[in-house]
Structure formats: structure tokens, C-alpha cells
Amino acid sequence: xxWLGPEELEALKLSLRVSFWATLVTLPIGIxxxxxxxxxxxxxxxxxxxLVHLPLxxxxxxxxxxxxxxxxxxxxxxxxxxxxxxxxxxxxxxAALAAGIMAFPLMVRAIRLSIEAVDPxxxxxxxxxxxxxxxxxxxxxxxxxxxxVIAGAILAFAxxxxxxxxxxxxxxxxxxxTQTLPSAVYAFLQVPGGEAAxxxxxxxxxxxxxxxxxxxxxxxxxxxxRVAGS
Amino acid sequence: xxLSVRLQHDLPDISLDINFEAPPGVTVLFxxxxxxxxxxxxxxxxxxxxxxxxxxxxxxxxFDTDHGLWxxxxxxxxxxxxxxxxLFPHLTVRQNLFFGRWFAPRRARRESPEKVIExxxxxxxxxxxxxxxxGGEKQRIAIGRALLASPRLILADEPLAALDDARxxxxxxxxxxxxxxxxxxxxxxxxSAAEVARLATSVVALQDGKAVRHGPASEVLADPxxxxxxxxxxxxVLQVRVAKHHEDGLTELDAGxxxxxxPRIPHQIGASLRxxxxxxxxxxxxxxxxxxxxxxxxxxxxxxxxxxEGPGAIVSIKTKAGSVLARIxxxxxxxxxxxxGRVCYAVIKxxxxxxxxxxxxxxxx
Numbered sequence: 359x360x361w362l363g364p365e366e367l368e369a370l371k372l373s374l375r376v377s378f379w380a381t382l383v384t385l386p387i388g389i390x391x392x393x394x395x396x397x398x399x400x401x402x403x404x405x406x407x408x409l410v411h412l413p414l415x416x417x418x419x420x421x422x423x424x425x426x427x428x429x430x431x432x433x434x435x436x437x438x439x440x441x442x443x444x445x446x447x448x449x450x451x452x453a454a455l456a457a458g459i460m461a462f463p464l465m466v467r468a469i470r471l472s473i474e475a476v477d478p479x480x481x482x483x484x485x486x487x488x489x490x491x492x493x494x495x496x497x498x499x500x501x502x503x504x505x506x507v508i509a510g511a512i513l514a515f516a517x518x519x520x521x522x523x524x525x526x527x528x529x530x531x532x533x534x535x536t537q538t539l540p541s542a543v544y545a546f547l548q549v550p551g552g553e554a555a556x557x558x559x560x561x562x563x564x565x566x567x568x569x570x571x572x573x574x575x576x577x578x579x580x581x582x583x584r585v586a587g588s
Numbered sequence: 589x590x591l592s593v594r595l596q597h598d599l600p601d602i603s604l605d606i607n608f609e610a611p612p613g614v615t616v617l618f619x620x621x622x623x624x625x626x627x628x629x630x631x632x633x634x635x636x637x638x639x640x641x642x643x644x645x646x647x648x649x650x651f652d653t654d655h656g657l658w659x660x661x662x663x664x665x666x667x668x669x670x671x672x673x674x675l676f677p678h679l680t681v682r683q684n685l686f687f688g689r690w691f692a693p694r695r696a697r698r699e700s701p702e703k704v705i706e707x708x709x710x711x712x713x714x715x716x717x718x719x720x721x722x723g724g725e726k727q728r729i730a731i732g733r734a735l736l737a738s739p740r741l742i743l744a745d746e747p748l749a750a751l752d753d754a755r756x757x758x759x760x761x762x763x764x765x766x767x768x769x770x771x772x773x774x775x776x777x778x779x780s781a782a783e784v785a786r787l788a789t790s791v792v793a794l795q796d797g798k799a800v801r802h803g804p805a806s807e808v809l810a811d812p813x814x815x816x817x818x819x820x821x822x823x824x825v826l827q828v829r830v831a832k833h834h835e836d837g838l839t840e841l842d843a844g845x846x847x848x849x850x851p852r853i854p855h856q857i858g859a860s861l862r863x864x865x866x867x868x869x870x871x872x873x874x875x876x877x878x879x880x881x882x883x884x885x886x887x888x889x890x891x892x893x894x895x896x897e898g899p900g901a902i903v904s905i906k907t908k909a910g911s912v913l914a915r916i917x918x919x920x921x922x923x924x925x926x927x928x929g930r931v932c933y934a935v936i937k938x939x940x941x942x943x944x945x946x947x948x949x950x951x952x953x
Contacts, residue, residue: 479674483674487668488665498676
């Protein structure tokens, strides 16, 4: 990576780390929420649905500000986490939190669609054959929704790589700490002569986004054909 | 093992109120669609929660609303064979077959997989996936999957309804083997009189959510008022033995000392069979007929005459082969002077005895 400056390389590595953890941690929660929205009828279901989708429609700067007043050093959850020695404000973990929340709706939508495509009668058949609910999920539902889960995860990863507004509002733009790829592009464009570095990062962004899309399509198709059992 | 079922449940169209005891063997829930058959099976399986009732296999209660007892489906140890098969598309045939077995308690595993695979003839399909199988093959796998879960009760909800006639006659013998070789009781849902005649140890006839008749197949099938397809489904069930295969393509059956002929069937000589004789295929004569093309003639005496609301009547004739039913007009009853005790002759066309109405074990097993 000799053609990248140290600052640019730093931003790329940080973005990959932030997106990886954001995706990994939100994935189980995303599967659970998608399952609940697709299969269960409970009071407050529409409210949960709205909350999940909120980051998709709110201005990112608003989401970032809400995170700041909740998870910031003076925020209620921020103080609670600080008791356990966890600080997210102005750290890369905060960037991961912001990225995870912004990517969450995309992930849930993809997984929910795939769960709704699974015939509940197959899950009933699993239950009559002696599998408890968690085992039915593990042996019937999960293998069948795998294409949707993978597509959702890759989509969320790509979204997390590109997250800018909420991240910069919540954890600012500290090189080596919270300066992700988009933040670095923004920073380079603010200084004279930074266009070359910005352009290199823009190219990397496009490659990663395209690569993620193609990969999700490819894996989705392969797994789908395996699951459909042809 | 016997099954006792008591259920009350309100459905959008009908209200279900049912109470029956099923002896070992095959108990058929018989009735037209919408009578509540599937609801009963789903309540036994635990897929539907009825408003009140109790279901028990011997002393083992699956649920009892009076005592707030409710076992979830996976603890009921059932083998449910669905109409549409419901095989898992992401698993191979082998994995499908073994699915229930993974979850069955080790000491409860009764059926050996080799025996079941051999019995169902699916050994060559084990590495395939369900998507590439024919309807009949899928249903055989579904039977095996239910059986290998080592169930205490097998449920079958119209397992043949989605198949064409050829596939039906391919699958029916497997249910007969299940009945004859496996000691698990079977609750079987159908609206087909032919399936009842071949499989049933006892029949529960359902109508608008109520059990209107409960008894052996021969009794229930003889009653036009409970037949789902109306009088067309009424018929007698006879116990017969294969006597001889003739060279002109006919098979001779021995029915209590008299001979019956029907188009060639594949069963071995000596095999014991049940045969259904549809009432509308039987002609009555007050004298011994002569110069008739029909080969099957049974002498007997009139037992009962049941006149319906229309112009028809169902006449039951006691013959040496067993009771035979004939559907004739009330006008013929009068002109022949039929009354209980009167001697008459039942005439059955050979070709009216269809192979799907003949049940028993096939000779080549």
C-alpha cells in the first residue's frame, strides 16, 4: 500500500475495523429483531418497526446528536457504561456504535424479507418432529434464510464503511481515533492540496462498495440454489 | 395403545364438538372438506390450541384444558404426515429422514433406519434433495421421516389428496404396511371412501364439526347420510382371499365360499384382501338371472331397505360373502317386491371392481 499516505492507510484500517465490529455485533440483534417483526404479533410491534427504521429517515446528524446526548460523557447511558470502564465517546467504539445503528435498518429489512419467504408450515413440521423452538430456528429457519442474512450483513458492512454524518457528530474526526474513510475524505478536502489523497480514498470507497454488492449477490445466489435444493 | 380425544373449538364457519376413543390400528377421520378434520389433527399435534378438551394416548395426556395442561408440539412424540409433504428443501433426503430421529430420546428409537428405508424403497434417493423428487417419492420420504421420529402416534392429514390416481395407488400400500407391521396407532384424515375401505380399523365420520358415526369401516361406509360424497360413496367392504389368476386377465377371489372375478390384480394367491363394492355398481334381481354378461352374482336375503329423500334407496343384502349394498330406485324396490327376508341376487359387473378399491399387501414384497 505504498501509494497511500500513513494518514490515509490509518483511516482505511480504522474504517474496516469499525465496520467489521459494527456488523458482527448487530447481526444477532438484527436476526432477532427481524424474526420478531416477521413472525410475532405483540403490542408495540409497529413502534419497534418505526424505531428500527428511524436512522434510515432521520438526518444522520440528528442520529449523531441523539447518540451524543445519550452515550456522551455526560449522557445517561454514557455515564452508566463509564461505571464499567467502557467509554464510547470520541473513541473508535463510538464510531462502530454509530455505524451499527445507521446500518441496522438495511440489515433488518434484508433478513426480514427472507424470513417472510420461509413457509411457517415447514417450521411447524420441524416442531412436530420433536424440535423445540430454538432448534427449529437453528435447523430449519436459519439455513433457509442464510442468503438473506449474508446479503443483509454485507449491505450493513458497506453502509458502515460509508457512514459519515452520525459518526462525525457523535465522535468527531480525530485522526487515528475516529477518522474513518469518509471523515478523512472530508478532512482532506478542507485543506489546500488534499485533493489527491481524497481522490485515492474515493476510489477505495467505490471499490469496496462495488465489491460488497457483487459479493453479496454472488453468495446470495449460491446459497439460494443450495437451499432451494436443485 | 389407544387414543382418546375430546375437543371443543369455535372455527369461523363451524363449531367443533367431538369426543371419541380410537382403538389401536388405523382410525380414519372421514368427512367432506370443512367438516373440521384437519382442526382435530392439528389440535392433537399441538399446532392449534382448542378452547376446551383433552387428548391422551393411553394414560399419557397431551393436553387437558381442565387442568391447564398443554404439551408443546415438540414434546408430543408424534409423526405428522402432511398433505403437501413439507419436506425440508435445504436438507438431503437422508437428512430429512433422520430429522425427527435426532430429537427422539435415544431409548425410544424403535424403527431401524435400514428397515424403514427398505420398506419405503427410497434407498436410491438418499443423497438427492426434495426439489428433484416426484410427488409419490416425496410422500414416501414424509412417511419415513414421521416413522423414524419413533412416534407414539402417527397423524396423516389427507396424505394422498395432492397426488394423482397412479401415485395414490403407489402410496396406499405403504400405509397398509404401516398398519400391519408397525405397532403405532394412526389417525388418518380423508374424504375418500376407497381409502377408508382399505385402511380403516375404525372410522369416525365428521359432519359440521360433530362426530356423527363411529364404528368399523363396513358400517360407516354403508350409511349414505355420513358419506362426504353422498350416496355415490356408499359401498360395502368384503373380506376376500385371492384364489386364482386366470389366463384371460381376470383374478378370482374367494369371498366366503363364493367366487368373485375382477380385472387382474398383482397380489399373491392366498393373500387376504379387503375389497370395496360401490353400491351404485350393484344390480338386484328377484330371480336368478340368466344370459347376463356380468360374472359376479351373489345370492342372499334382504336385510334392510333404507329409502332416502330422493327416488333412491339403499338395499343391504346378506350373502355368504358378507353384506352387499345396492343403490336402486324406490320404484324398483316396489316392483321387485323387496322386503327384509326376501331372497334376491346381487349382480356386479367385473370391471366395476376397480383396483384402487382393493387393499392388502402386494405379492412382490
